[in-house]
Amino acid sequence: MLTAAMPYVMLWLFMTxxxxxxxGSVDFPNKDACEAARxxxxxxxISLNEGDLKSERPMFLNPPEIRCIQRTTGKP
Incomplete structure (x- = not known):
């Protein structure tokens, strides 16, 4: 649902x-909240791949694509 209350969306795409x-995607009320979540x-x-939670090998291929997009313009 597109509403004026949630003008930003965080989109992600990555391969294992x-x-x-x-x-996936999640809606945010402003750019600052979206960027903080991103x-x-x-x-x-990174923590899952390289940090304390890492397995024997990386779980995700780099680079993951994570973007914050303004719904009305489709731009960051």
Whole structure:
């Protein structure tokens, strides 16, 4: 549902090292909230691949695509 209350959307797309593909989106009320979520999501992926949560091999292929887009213009 497109509403003026949620003008930004965070989109993501990335592949796993086993060939899986995942994508999704979430709505945000402003650019700052979207950018903060984008940074946290990216940090989580790095943590899963390289940090304390890493498995024997990376789980995600780099680079993951995570973008914040303004709904009305389709631009960052």
């Amino acid at each position: 090292t086993t060939g899986g593909l995942t994508s 940074k946290e999501f990216g940090a989580m992926l």
